[in-house]
Amino acid sequence: MSVHLVSLIDVKDFGAETVRVGDLNADGAPDLLFVQSDPCTREITCLTAATILGEILWQSGTPSPDNGTIYADLPIQVYDWDGDGVNEVLWIEQAIYAESLVWDYAAGRQVVMHTTKRGELRGRKGFAQEGAKRYEGDAIMHVLDARNGREKHSFPLPAPADDCFLFADLTGRGRRQDLVVKDRYWNMWGVSHEGKVLWHWPGNPGHFPAVADLDGDGRDEVFVGLALIDHDGRELFRSDVQEHQDAVYLWRMADGSWRLFTVDVGIRCLLPDGTELWRHPLKHAQHVVVGRFRNDAPAHAAAIDRTQPDSLLLYDLDGRELWRREIPEARAGWCAGLVGIDWFGGDAPNGMLVYGRGAGQPVAIHDGDGEIVDTCPMLYTPDRTEEDRKRGFYCYRANLWGGSREEVILFGSRGACIYANARPLAIPTLYNNTLYPGM
Numbered sequence: 230m231s232v233h234l235v236s237l238i239d240v241k242d243f244g245a246e247t248v249r250v251g252d253l254n255a256d257g258a259p260d261l262l263f264v265q266s267d268p269c270t271r272e273i274t275c276l277t278a279a280t281i282l283g284e285i286l287w288q289s290g291t292p293s294p295d296n297g298t299i300y301a302d303l304p305i306q307v308y309d310w311d312g313d314g315v316n317e318v319l320w321i322e323q324a325i326y327a328e329s330l331v332w333d334y335a336a337g338r339q340v341v342m343h344t345t346k347r348g349e350l351r352g353r354k355g356f357a358q359e360g361a362k363r364y365e366g367d368a369i370m371h372v373l374d375a376r377n378g379r380e381k382h383s384f385p386l387p388a389p390a391d392d393c394f395l396f397a398d399l400t401g402r403g404r405r406q407d408l409v410v411k412d413r414y415w416n417m418w419g420v421s422h423e424g425k426v427l428w429h430w431p432g433n434p435g436h437f438p439a440v441a442d443l444d445g446d447g448r449d450e451v452f453v454g455l456a457l458i459d460h461d462g463r464e465l466f467r468s469d470v471q472e473h474q475d476a477v478y479l480w481r482m483a484d485g486s487w488r489l490f491t492v493d494v495g496i497r498c499l500l501p502d503g504t505e506l507w508r509h510p511l512k513h514a515q516h517v518v519v520g521r522f523r524n525d526a527p528a529h530a531a532a533i534d535r536t537q538p539d540s541l542l543l544y545d546l547d548g549r550e551l552w553r554r555e556i557p558e559a560r561a562g563w564c565a566g567l568v569g570i571d572w573f574g575g576d577a578p579n580g581m582l583v584y585g586r587g588a589g590q591p592v593a594i595h596d597g598d599g600e601i602v603d604t605c606p607m608l609y610t611p612d613r614t615e616e617d618r619k620r621g622f623y624c625y626r627a628n629l630w631g632g633s634r635e636e637v638i639l640f641g642s643r644g645a646c647i648y649a650n651a652r653p654l655a656i657p658t659l660y661n662n663t664l665y666p667g668m
Contacts, residue, residue, distance in 0.1 A: 232603050233651035235636065238283035239610045240645050243275060243292035246299045248640045250627045251307030253278045253375045254286050255315050259629050262318065263640070264305050265296040269331075269353040271391075273303060273320055276378060281629050281647060289378040297642025298620075300357050301413070302393040302437060307375060310422075312404065316375040321410075323347065324388035325365040332357040359413050364388035370408075370424070384424030389416055397440040397449040399427055399460045409438055409451050414473055417453065419462055428462025435474035435493075443479075443487050443501045450501075452477050454491035457501065466503030470494065480519040480546075483527055488546065492517045496532050498548060507548030512536040516567040519546075520579045523597030531567060531581050539565045541583055541595060554599040557587035570594065570626040572603070574634035574654045582637065584624040592624050592637060605637045609644040617643040 238261075245263040253260035258281075265275040275290030304321035311317065329342045334355050341362060344350060350358060367385035374381055389412040396405040399419050407427070408420040417434040419427040433455055440449040448460035454474025456467040472493040480488045488506070489499040492514035498506045511534040522529045522543065529551070530544045542553040556565060565585040572580040572594055580602065581595040591606035607622045622641030629636045629647065637648040 231650065231652050232605055232637075232648045234608065234646060235630070235649045236282050236647040237608055237610065238279065238645040238647075240283075240640075240643065241292070242294045243277040243288065244294070244297045244640070244642045244644060245277075246297060246621070246623050246641055247303045247305070248623075248625065248638065248645070249305060249307045249318075250625065250629075250638070251316050251375070253307065253316065253318075254280075255376050258631075259627060260286065261638075261640075261645070262305075262307055263645075264303055264320075265290070265292060266299060266303055267296055267348075267351040268298050268300070269356050270323070270326075270348070270350050270358045271299075271301055271303065272323055272348060272351065273305060274351075276305075276318065276320070276373075278318075278375070278378065283645075286376075287378040289373070294642065295352075304391050304393050304410075306394065306396070308396055310372060310406065312406065317381065318373040318375050318378070319394075320371050320373070321386065321391045321394065322369040322371060323391045324368045326350070326358060326361040327365045328362040329358050330360045330362060332359055360389060360415065386410060386420065386424070387416075387418055387426060387429070390418050390420075393437060395438065395440060397451065397460075398442070399448055401447045401460075403447070405440075405449070409440065411438070417451070417458070419451070419458075419460075430456075430458055430462060430464070432456055432467070433473045436476065439477045439479045441479045441481075441487070452479055452489055452491075454493065457489070457503065465501070468499075468503070470497075475515045476517050478517050478519045478530075480528060482546075488519075490517045490519060490530055492532055496530065496542075496544070498530070498546070509544070509548065509550065511542075515565065518567055518569045518581070520569040522569070522578050522581060523551075524578060529597070531569070533565050533567045533583070535565055539586075541567065541581065541599065543581075543597070543599065552599045554595070556583060556593070557590050566623070568624075568626055570637070571628070571633075571635045572626075572650055574632070574650070575656060577655065582624065582626055584639075585621070588619065588621075592639060594637075603650070605639060605648040607639045607641065607644055608646045613643055 247264040249262040263277040278286040390410040394410040399407040406422040411417040411434045417430045434453040451458040457465040478490040495510040497508045513535040570582040591604040594603040626635045
Protein backbone atom coordinates (compact mmCIF):
# COMPACT_ATOMS: atom_id res chain seq x y z
CA MET A 230 0.00 0.00 0.00
CA SER A 231 1.09 3.56 -0.64
CA VAL A 232 -0.49 4.78 2.61
CA HIS A 233 0.51 3.67 6.07
CA LEU A 234 -1.70 3.68 9.17
CA VAL A 235 0.42 5.25 11.88
CA SER A 236 -2.18 5.67 14.62
CA LEU A 237 -5.56 4.17 15.48
CA ILE A 238 -7.05 5.98 18.47
CA ASP A 239 -9.63 4.49 20.79
CA VAL A 240 -11.82 7.56 21.33
CA LYS A 241 -14.08 5.70 23.77
CA ASP A 242 -16.88 8.17 24.59
CA PHE A 243 -14.92 11.37 23.81
CA GLY A 244 -14.90 11.03 20.00
CA ALA A 245 -15.75 14.22 18.13
CA GLU A 246 -16.19 15.72 14.69
CA THR A 247 -14.16 18.72 15.89
CA VAL A 248 -10.42 18.28 16.54
CA ARG A 249 -7.74 20.93 16.99
CA VAL A 250 -4.03 20.23 16.51
CA GLY A 251 -1.30 21.79 18.64
CA ASP A 252 1.33 21.12 21.29
CA LEU A 253 -0.73 20.59 24.44
CA ASN A 254 1.83 19.13 26.87
CA ALA A 255 4.72 21.45 25.98
CA ASP A 256 7.01 18.68 24.74
CA GLY A 257 7.40 20.29 21.33
CA ALA A 258 5.32 17.68 19.47
CA PRO A 259 1.78 18.13 18.14
CA ASP A 260 -1.18 16.72 20.07
CA LEU A 261 -4.92 16.42 19.43
CA LEU A 262 -7.75 18.21 21.22
CA PHE A 263 -11.12 16.46 20.81
CA VAL A 264 -14.01 18.90 21.24
CA GLN A 265 -17.54 17.74 22.02
CA SER A 266 -20.61 19.96 21.94
CA ASP A 267 -24.34 19.68 22.36
CA PRO A 268 -25.80 18.85 18.93
CA CYS A 269 -28.72 21.26 19.41
CA THR A 270 -27.10 24.31 21.01
CA ARG A 271 -23.44 24.09 19.86
CA GLU A 272 -22.38 24.58 23.51
CA ILE A 273 -18.96 23.05 24.15
CA THR A 274 -19.40 20.28 26.73
CA CYS A 275 -16.13 18.35 26.92
CA LEU A 276 -12.47 18.77 25.97
CA THR A 277 -10.12 15.80 25.76
CA ALA A 278 -6.40 16.36 25.16
CA ALA A 279 -4.50 13.39 23.74
CA THR A 280 -1.23 12.61 22.04
CA ILE A 281 -1.30 11.56 18.40
CA LEU A 282 -1.02 7.95 19.62
CA GLY A 283 -4.14 8.31 21.76
CA GLU A 284 -2.67 8.73 25.24
CA ILE A 285 -5.04 10.97 27.20
CA LEU A 286 -3.32 13.99 28.72
CA TRP A 287 -6.31 15.61 30.43
CA GLN A 288 -10.04 15.96 30.15
CA SER A 289 -12.38 18.82 31.08
CA GLY A 290 -16.13 18.28 31.18
CA THR A 291 -18.11 15.06 30.88
CA PRO A 292 -17.66 13.05 27.67
CA SER A 293 -20.75 11.65 25.96
CA PRO A 294 -21.13 9.57 22.79
CA ASP A 295 -24.18 11.73 22.01
CA ASN A 296 -22.13 14.93 21.80
CA GLY A 297 -19.61 14.00 19.13
CA THR A 298 -21.47 15.36 16.08
CA ILE A 299 -21.63 18.94 14.82
CA TYR A 300 -23.57 21.09 12.37
CA ALA A 301 -21.28 24.14 12.51
CA ASP A 302 -17.78 25.21 13.44
CA LEU A 303 -17.02 25.59 17.16
CA PRO A 304 -15.37 28.55 18.95
CA ILE A 305 -12.16 26.93 20.15
CA GLN A 306 -8.48 27.23 19.18
CA VAL A 307 -5.03 26.17 20.42
CA TYR A 308 -2.46 28.98 20.39
CA ASP A 309 0.31 30.62 22.42
CA TRP A 310 -2.02 33.46 23.37
CA ASP A 311 0.24 35.22 25.88
CA GLY A 312 3.51 34.68 24.01
CA ASP A 313 5.27 32.79 26.81
CA GLY A 314 6.24 29.85 24.61
CA VAL A 315 3.53 27.52 25.95
CA ASN A 316 0.17 27.07 24.26
CA GLU A 317 -3.22 27.94 25.65
CA VAL A 318 -6.65 26.56 24.76
CA LEU A 319 -9.18 29.33 24.13
CA TRP A 320 -12.89 28.58 23.97
CA ILE A 321 -16.11 30.59 24.19
CA GLU A 322 -18.96 29.86 26.59
CA GLN A 323 -22.33 31.09 25.33
CA ALA A 324 -24.44 33.78 26.95
CA ILE A 325 -28.03 32.87 27.83
CA TYR A 326 -30.15 32.60 24.70
CA ALA A 327 -33.30 34.06 26.32
CA GLU A 328 -35.28 33.96 23.07
CA SER A 329 -33.50 31.40 20.92
CA LEU A 330 -33.81 31.34 17.15
CA VAL A 331 -33.92 27.60 16.54
CA TRP A 332 -34.17 25.71 13.28
CA ASP A 333 -36.87 23.05 13.44
CA TYR A 334 -35.80 20.35 10.99
CA ALA A 335 -39.19 18.62 10.98
CA ALA A 336 -41.10 21.83 10.24
CA GLY A 337 -38.41 23.20 7.91
CA ARG A 338 -38.51 26.65 9.50
CA GLN A 339 -37.07 28.78 12.25
CA VAL A 340 -38.93 28.99 15.57
CA VAL A 341 -38.42 30.98 18.79
CA MET A 342 -37.82 29.10 22.06
CA HIS A 343 -37.70 30.86 25.44
CA THR A 344 -35.09 29.91 28.03
CA THR A 345 -33.98 31.25 31.41
CA LYS A 346 -30.60 29.57 31.89
CA ARG A 347 -27.64 28.20 29.99
CA GLY A 348 -28.03 24.70 28.67
CA GLU A 349 -31.81 24.60 28.87
CA LEU A 350 -32.13 23.43 25.27
CA ARG A 351 -29.38 20.83 25.45
CA GLY A 352 -30.28 17.46 24.03
CA ARG A 353 -33.26 18.69 21.99
CA LYS A 354 -33.09 16.38 19.01
CA GLY A 355 -34.31 17.71 15.68
CA PHE A 356 -33.43 21.33 16.47
CA ALA A 357 -30.41 23.56 15.80
CA GLN A 358 -29.88 26.79 17.72
CA GLU A 359 -28.70 29.50 15.33
CA GLY A 360 -28.93 32.72 17.35
CA ALA A 361 -31.31 34.69 19.54
CA LYS A 362 -33.71 37.59 19.39
CA ARG A 363 -32.64 38.42 22.95
CA TYR A 364 -29.61 37.46 25.03
CA GLU A 365 -28.89 37.76 28.73
CA GLY A 366 -25.39 38.28 30.06
CA ASP A 367 -22.18 38.00 28.06
CA ALA A 368 -20.39 35.32 26.16
CA ILE A 369 -17.19 34.37 27.99
CA MET A 370 -13.77 33.66 26.49
CA HIS A 371 -11.99 31.08 28.65
CA VAL A 372 -8.20 30.83 28.45
CA LEU A 373 -6.87 27.47 29.65
CA ASP A 374 -3.35 26.20 30.25
CA ALA A 375 -2.94 23.67 27.44
CA ARG A 376 -0.75 21.48 29.66
CA ASN A 377 -3.49 20.62 32.13
CA GLY A 378 -6.77 22.26 31.08
CA ARG A 379 -6.87 24.57 34.11
CA GLU A 380 -8.28 28.04 33.53
CA LYS A 381 -5.75 30.87 33.57
CA HIS A 382 -8.24 33.72 33.10
CA SER A 383 -11.35 34.75 31.19
CA PHE A 384 -12.97 37.87 29.75
CA PRO A 385 -16.42 38.82 28.44
CA LEU A 386 -17.41 39.09 24.78
CA PRO A 387 -20.56 40.49 23.17
CA ALA A 388 -23.38 38.01 23.82
CA PRO A 389 -23.89 36.83 20.21
CA ALA A 390 -20.14 36.40 19.53
CA ASP A 391 -19.87 32.64 19.97
CA ASP A 392 -19.90 31.01 16.53
CA CYS A 393 -16.16 30.88 15.81
CA PHE A 394 -13.10 33.10 16.03
CA LEU A 395 -9.62 33.53 14.62
CA PHE A 396 -6.49 35.34 15.69
CA ALA A 397 -5.40 38.54 13.95
CA ASP A 398 -3.10 41.49 14.48
CA LEU A 399 -5.52 44.42 14.55
CA THR A 400 -3.45 46.71 16.77
CA GLY A 401 0.05 46.46 15.29
CA ARG A 402 1.57 44.19 17.94
CA GLY A 403 3.68 42.35 15.38
CA ARG A 404 1.98 39.11 16.38
CA ARG A 405 -1.59 37.87 16.06
CA GLN A 406 -2.80 38.40 19.63
CA ASP A 407 -6.13 40.07 18.87
CA LEU A 408 -9.38 38.37 17.88
CA VAL A 409 -11.95 38.43 15.13
CA VAL A 410 -15.16 36.86 16.45
CA LYS A 411 -18.47 36.25 14.68
CA ASP A 412 -21.98 35.01 15.26
CA ARG A 413 -23.67 32.73 12.75
CA TYR A 414 -24.64 35.06 9.88
CA TRP A 415 -25.27 38.59 11.16
CA ASN A 416 -22.30 40.22 12.91
CA MET A 417 -18.53 40.28 13.36
CA TRP A 418 -16.37 41.97 16.00
CA GLY A 419 -12.73 42.94 16.34
CA VAL A 420 -11.50 42.39 19.90
CA SER A 421 -8.14 43.39 21.38
CA HIS A 422 -5.87 41.07 23.34
CA GLU A 423 -7.16 42.64 26.54
CA GLY A 424 -10.76 41.86 25.62
CA LYS A 425 -11.78 45.36 24.51
CA VAL A 426 -14.23 45.49 21.59
CA LEU A 427 -12.44 47.51 18.92
CA TRP A 428 -15.23 47.53 16.34
CA HIS A 429 -18.45 45.87 15.27
CA TRP A 430 -19.33 45.05 11.69
CA PRO A 431 -23.03 44.36 10.97
CA GLY A 432 -23.22 42.10 7.96
CA ASN A 433 -23.17 38.49 6.87
CA PRO A 434 -19.69 37.11 7.66
CA GLY A 435 -20.41 33.69 6.18
CA HIS A 436 -18.79 30.66 7.72
CA PHE A 437 -15.22 31.75 8.46
CA PRO A 438 -13.22 34.89 7.57
CA ALA A 439 -9.60 35.13 6.45
CA VAL A 440 -6.99 37.65 7.61
CA ALA A 441 -3.80 39.08 6.11
CA ASP A 442 -1.96 42.38 6.01
CA LEU A 443 -2.98 43.31 2.49
CA ASP A 444 -1.87 46.94 2.54
CA GLY A 445 1.47 46.46 4.33
CA ASP A 446 0.69 48.69 7.32
CA GLY A 447 1.58 46.03 9.90
CA ARG A 448 -2.04 45.25 10.77
CA ASP A 449 -4.41 42.68 9.35
CA GLU A 450 -7.41 43.20 7.15
CA VAL A 451 -10.36 40.81 7.41
CA PHE A 452 -11.93 39.27 4.32
CA VAL A 453 -15.39 37.82 4.86
CA GLY A 454 -16.20 37.09 1.22
CA LEU A 455 -18.89 39.75 1.10
CA ALA A 456 -16.64 42.56 2.30
CA LEU A 457 -13.08 43.55 3.14
CA ILE A 458 -12.73 45.13 6.58
CA ASP A 459 -9.71 47.21 7.60
CA HIS A 460 -7.97 46.62 10.94
CA ASP A 461 -10.03 49.43 12.50
CA GLY A 462 -13.39 48.08 11.34
CA ARG A 463 -13.73 50.39 8.36
CA GLU A 464 -15.39 48.71 5.40
CA LEU A 465 -13.09 48.92 2.37
CA PHE A 466 -15.56 47.36 -0.05
CA ARG A 467 -18.72 45.28 0.05
CA SER A 468 -19.85 42.79 -2.58
CA ASP A 469 -23.23 42.95 -4.24
CA VAL A 470 -23.71 39.17 -3.97
CA GLN A 471 -26.65 38.36 -1.70
CA GLU A 472 -25.72 34.83 -0.67
CA HIS A 473 -23.44 34.26 2.31
CA GLN A 474 -19.96 33.02 1.52
CA ASP A 475 -19.10 29.41 2.26
CA ALA A 476 -15.31 29.82 2.10
CA VAL A 477 -12.61 32.40 1.38
CA TYR A 478 -8.92 32.26 0.60
CA LEU A 479 -6.24 34.98 0.41
CA TRP A 480 -3.27 34.44 -1.91
CA ARG A 481 -0.17 36.56 -2.33
CA MET A 482 1.17 36.56 -5.87
CA ALA A 483 4.87 36.41 -6.74
CA ASP A 484 4.89 40.17 -7.39
CA GLY A 485 3.52 40.89 -3.89
CA SER A 486 -0.03 41.68 -4.99
CA TRP A 487 -3.01 39.88 -3.50
CA ARG A 488 -5.90 37.88 -4.87
CA LEU A 489 -9.07 37.34 -2.85
CA PHE A 490 -11.05 34.17 -3.56
CA THR A 491 -14.57 33.48 -2.36
CA VAL A 492 -17.21 30.87 -3.06
CA ASP A 493 -20.97 31.37 -2.67
CA VAL A 494 -23.24 30.86 -5.66
CA GLY A 495 -20.02 30.49 -7.63
CA ILE A 496 -16.29 31.03 -7.38
CA ARG A 497 -14.91 34.56 -7.71
CA CYS A 498 -11.47 36.15 -7.76
CA LEU A 499 -11.15 39.77 -6.57
CA LEU A 500 -8.52 42.43 -6.08
CA PRO A 501 -8.18 44.11 -2.64
CA ASP A 502 -10.14 47.13 -3.94
CA GLY A 503 -13.12 44.90 -4.74
CA THR A 504 -12.53 44.70 -8.49
CA GLU A 505 -13.77 41.36 -9.75
CA LEU A 506 -11.21 39.71 -12.04
CA TRP A 507 -13.30 36.67 -12.88
CA ARG A 508 -16.29 34.65 -11.80
CA HIS A 509 -17.74 31.23 -12.58
CA PRO A 510 -21.31 30.43 -11.55
CA LEU A 511 -21.73 27.13 -9.71
CA LYS A 512 -24.83 25.61 -8.15
CA HIS A 513 -23.46 25.39 -4.61
CA ALA A 514 -19.76 26.13 -4.32
CA GLN A 515 -18.49 25.23 -0.88
CA HIS A 516 -14.71 25.16 -0.46
CA VAL A 517 -11.92 27.02 -2.25
CA VAL A 518 -8.20 26.33 -1.74
CA VAL A 519 -5.31 28.00 -3.56
CA GLY A 520 -1.89 26.37 -3.97
CA ARG A 521 0.55 24.87 -6.45
CA PHE A 522 -1.19 21.68 -7.51
CA ARG A 523 0.61 21.30 -10.87
CA ASN A 524 3.97 22.20 -12.36
CA ASP A 525 2.53 24.37 -15.13
CA ALA A 526 1.90 27.46 -12.97
CA PRO A 527 2.89 28.91 -9.57
CA ALA A 528 -0.65 28.46 -8.21
CA HIS A 529 -4.13 27.17 -8.98
CA ALA A 530 -7.55 27.43 -7.33
CA ALA A 531 -9.41 24.24 -6.39
CA ALA A 532 -13.08 24.20 -5.41
CA ILE A 533 -15.90 21.86 -4.49
CA ASP A 534 -19.32 22.26 -6.15
CA ARG A 535 -22.07 20.42 -4.29
CA THR A 536 -24.52 19.78 -7.07
CA GLN A 537 -25.47 16.10 -6.65
CA PRO A 538 -23.29 14.59 -7.81
CA ASP A 539 -20.57 16.73 -6.28
CA SER A 540 -17.62 17.87 -8.35
CA LEU A 541 -14.00 18.81 -7.72
CA LEU A 542 -12.77 21.60 -10.02
CA LEU A 543 -9.41 23.18 -10.75
CA TYR A 544 -8.83 26.66 -12.23
CA ASP A 545 -5.75 28.62 -13.15
CA LEU A 546 -5.48 32.05 -11.56
CA ASP A 547 -6.73 33.69 -14.74
CA GLY A 548 -10.03 31.89 -14.22
CA ARG A 549 -9.70 29.20 -16.87
CA GLU A 550 -11.26 25.90 -15.84
CA LEU A 551 -8.63 23.18 -16.23
CA TRP A 552 -10.81 20.20 -15.33
CA ARG A 553 -13.69 18.94 -13.21
CA ARG A 554 -14.13 15.50 -11.69
CA GLU A 555 -17.30 14.00 -10.30
CA ILE A 556 -17.05 12.58 -6.78
CA PRO A 557 -19.53 10.17 -5.19
CA GLU A 558 -22.73 11.68 -3.89
CA ALA A 559 -22.17 13.23 -0.46
CA ARG A 560 -23.84 11.38 2.40
CA ALA A 561 -25.98 14.35 3.44
CA GLY A 562 -25.75 16.51 0.32
CA TRP A 563 -23.67 19.25 1.93
CA CYS A 564 -20.65 17.78 3.64
CA ALA A 565 -18.07 17.20 0.90
CA GLY A 566 -14.94 19.16 1.79
CA LEU A 567 -11.51 20.02 0.44
CA VAL A 568 -8.10 21.00 1.81
CA GLY A 569 -4.69 21.14 0.20
CA ILE A 570 -2.05 18.71 1.48
CA ASP A 571 1.72 18.48 1.13
CA TRP A 572 1.47 14.75 0.46
CA PHE A 573 4.33 14.22 -1.96
CA GLY A 574 7.03 16.29 -0.22
CA GLY A 575 10.14 17.92 -1.59
CA ASP A 576 9.43 20.31 -4.46
CA ALA A 577 6.45 18.33 -5.74
CA PRO A 578 3.07 20.06 -6.14
CA ASN A 579 0.52 19.65 -3.37
CA GLY A 580 -2.33 17.19 -3.46
CA MET A 581 -6.04 17.87 -2.90
CA LEU A 582 -7.59 16.08 0.07
CA VAL A 583 -11.33 15.46 -0.43
CA TYR A 584 -13.60 14.12 2.32
CA GLY A 585 -17.32 13.59 2.84
CA ARG A 586 -17.43 11.72 -0.48
CA GLY A 587 -20.41 9.56 0.48
CA ALA A 588 -21.47 7.02 3.08
CA GLY A 589 -18.60 4.62 3.73
CA GLN A 590 -16.34 6.33 1.19
CA PRO A 591 -12.69 6.88 2.19
CA VAL A 592 -10.91 10.20 2.02
CA ALA A 593 -9.32 10.67 -1.41
CA ILE A 594 -6.10 12.46 -2.35
CA HIS A 595 -6.18 13.86 -5.90
CA ASP A 596 -3.19 14.98 -7.91
CA GLY A 597 -3.07 18.05 -10.15
CA ASP A 598 -4.74 16.20 -12.99
CA GLY A 599 -7.68 15.28 -10.81
CA GLU A 600 -6.75 11.61 -10.53
CA ILE A 601 -7.08 9.82 -7.20
CA VAL A 602 -3.60 8.72 -6.14
CA ASP A 603 -4.41 7.49 -2.62
CA THR A 604 -7.40 6.78 -0.39
CA CYS A 605 -7.56 6.71 3.40
CA PRO A 606 -10.50 4.84 4.96
CA MET A 607 -11.72 5.62 8.43
CA LEU A 608 -10.73 2.76 10.75
CA TYR A 609 -12.32 1.96 14.10
CA THR A 610 -11.36 -0.03 17.17
CA PRO A 611 -12.81 -3.57 17.19
CA ASP A 612 -15.49 -2.84 19.81
CA ARG A 613 -17.37 -0.43 17.52
CA THR A 614 -20.73 -1.54 16.16
CA GLU A 615 -21.81 -1.53 12.53
CA GLU A 616 -23.99 1.47 13.33
CA ASP A 617 -20.93 3.26 14.70
CA ARG A 618 -19.05 2.56 11.49
CA LYS A 619 -21.77 4.12 9.35
CA ARG A 620 -21.39 7.52 11.00
CA GLY A 621 -19.77 10.41 9.21
CA PHE A 622 -16.33 11.82 9.85
CA TYR A 623 -14.17 14.77 8.93
CA CYS A 624 -10.49 15.07 8.16
CA TYR A 625 -7.58 17.47 8.32
CA ARG A 626 -3.90 17.42 7.49
CA ALA A 627 -0.84 18.42 9.48
CA ASN A 628 2.86 17.65 9.69
CA LEU A 629 2.67 15.42 12.76
CA TRP A 630 5.96 13.54 12.50
CA GLY A 631 8.34 16.36 11.65
CA GLY A 632 9.20 15.09 8.16
CA SER A 633 8.83 16.89 4.87
CA ARG A 634 5.28 15.66 4.22
CA GLU A 635 1.94 16.09 5.93
CA GLU A 636 -0.22 13.32 7.37
CA VAL A 637 -3.99 12.77 7.10
CA ILE A 638 -6.05 12.92 10.31
CA LEU A 639 -9.53 11.35 10.25
CA PHE A 640 -11.87 11.98 13.18
CA GLY A 641 -15.51 11.42 14.05
CA SER A 642 -17.79 10.68 16.97
CA ARG A 643 -16.78 7.02 17.04
CA GLY A 644 -13.20 6.91 15.83
CA ALA A 645 -9.95 8.61 14.87
CA CYS A 646 -6.90 7.51 12.89
CA ILE A 647 -3.84 8.97 11.18
CA TYR A 648 -2.26 8.01 7.84
CA ALA A 649 1.14 8.82 6.34
CA ASN A 650 2.47 8.54 2.79
CA ALA A 651 4.37 5.25 2.66
CA ARG A 652 6.21 6.01 -0.60
CA PRO A 653 9.91 6.82 -0.44
CA LEU A 654 10.39 10.54 -0.79
CA ALA A 655 11.41 11.44 -4.34
CA ILE A 656 14.73 13.30 -4.25
CA PRO A 657 17.34 14.13 -6.92
CA THR A 658 20.28 11.77 -7.33
CA LEU A 659 23.02 12.34 -4.79
CA TYR A 660 26.36 12.68 -6.57
CA ASN A 661 29.98 13.50 -5.86
CA ASN A 662 29.79 11.26 -2.80
CA THR A 663 32.88 11.10 -0.64
CA LEU A 664 34.16 9.75 2.64
CA TYR A 665 35.66 13.14 3.34
CA PRO A 666 32.80 15.43 4.49
CA GLY A 667 33.16 19.14 4.23
CA MET A 668 33.39 19.58 0.49
